[in-house]
Amino acid sequence: xxxxxxxxxxxxxxxxxxxxxxxxxxxxxxxxxxxxESQIDGTTDEEICQAVLAACDSLEEGPMDDDVEGGVVIxxxxxxxxxxxxxxxxxxxxxxxxxxxARKLEAVMASFGCQMRLERSQTLxxxxxxxxxxxx
Numbered sequence: 001x002x003x004x005x006x007x008x009x010x011x012x013x014x015x016x017x018x019x020x021x022x023x024x025x026x027x028x029x030x031x032x033x034x035x036x037e038s039q040i041d042g043t044t045d046e047e048i049c050q051a052v053l054a055a056c057d058s059l060e061e062g063p064m065d066d067d068v069e070g071g072v073v074i075x076x077x078x079x080x081x082x083x084x085x086x087x088x089x090x091x092x093x094x095x096x097x098x099x100x101x102a103r104k105l106e107a108v109m110a111s112f113g114c115q116m117r118l119e120r121s122q123t124l125x126x127x128x129x130x131x132x133x134x135x136x
Contacts, residue, residue, distance in 0.1 A: 090109060
């Protein structure tokens, strides 16, 4: 009840400052439980239960494909190796161009390579030489 009173006071303040027009103010009960959402269209509890069970069965029947969203196949992001190969190819191409824009691209690629190596090094976990030998 205290929260409801706070909300009423906040709405009163908004109305007093002119931010909220009194014609646009809704009753709190109508705001929290809109009439269009509370209408029951004749669906019984049994029908709801059957629909939920059918949905669960369909999920269990076929494996979910995480790479498909809305019928569109989502490609995984390129690996670090792919990125470094792409940067290397672009740098080899740009080496043969004598233009200021080529030098700018080289600088951006060098900066990008440094950033990628830094991010890669931050994801590495420390190892010990004994991690590579099996204990007998």
